[in-house]
């Protein structure tokens with residue numbers, strides 16, 4: 001039974017809102033990932049096919065490895081100036097947020113999102129959603145927002161407008177949020193949806209190749225440097241972390257998206273179940289956590305690094321220096337030493 005059956009009231013309300021809307025704007029979170037962009041585009045294509053005036057507004061740039069997706073060139077990416085443009089949502093009577101659970105996740109446009117008189121819908125799969133929209137469809141059982149968007153389309157009149165291009169965008173969202181079905185995808189429903197997307201004509205091998213085999217030479221050498229010189233391993237604690245300095249980023253000519261996925265690499269070491277990365281950005285240290293099994297990085301991050309996310313993948317940040325931040329991480333780690341030492345996976 002598709003998970004969406006529980007949400008038939010919300011899907012009905014969404015259908016009504018879509019029918020009545022004259023201009024729809026879809027909004028992914030800032031620094032959108034494959035799921036945010038894939039979900040936004042999958043929905044965009046179906047609404048466009050239905051004949052709606054629809055637009056995607058991204059608060060910030062999205063990674064180059066998504067720039068092969070159908071209609072991605074239609075996404076309006078806000079720059080430093082346009083982020084504060086008070087008119088960005090003008091004329092829209094329906095706003096649909098995808099892949100975020102809190103207004104702060106759309107950062108620089110949250111005030112205008114909040115102030116808009118348009119009807120608002122949120123479609124997401126993160127825990128503990130804030131209540132800031134008229135219609136909320138969210139469930140952590142979904143591997144990805146894209147899987148949920150598929151079920152909304154499938155269970156509504158929009159299915160008539162669903163095509164291979166939309167399916168390709170949704171498959172890419174599902175694929176990137178699950179590391180190509182290697183984590184966060186143990187619900188059989190995910191595989192049901194993958195099957196349906198393949199039936200619709202998705203070329204999954206091509207999607208994989210476009211997303212994962214698209215590195216620059218600089219990025220490959222950057223990864224080599226990081227693995228050799230910037231990875232610290234605590235075998236006893238089953239933990240490893242990576243740190244990246246501003247100079248590293250400059251030396252290897254870092255492009256947007258280049259550090260994506262570095263945090264997953266230490267989990268490839270036998271016995272390592274918890275991984276962290278600390279990246280020195282302009283005004284802060286950007287942090288990501290990954291884990292295997294039940295070690296809850298969402299709790300870890302919200303308790304110590306003002307972040308959050310999912311059990312096995314979350315983010316955070318620090319306004320201390322890079323060195324202070326990693327030292328703090330190492331000392332916090334000691335307080336988890338019993339849990340980590342005895343951890344079985």
Ligand SMILES: [Mn+2]
Nearest residue numbers: 035099145177
């Ligand atoms: Mn997601």
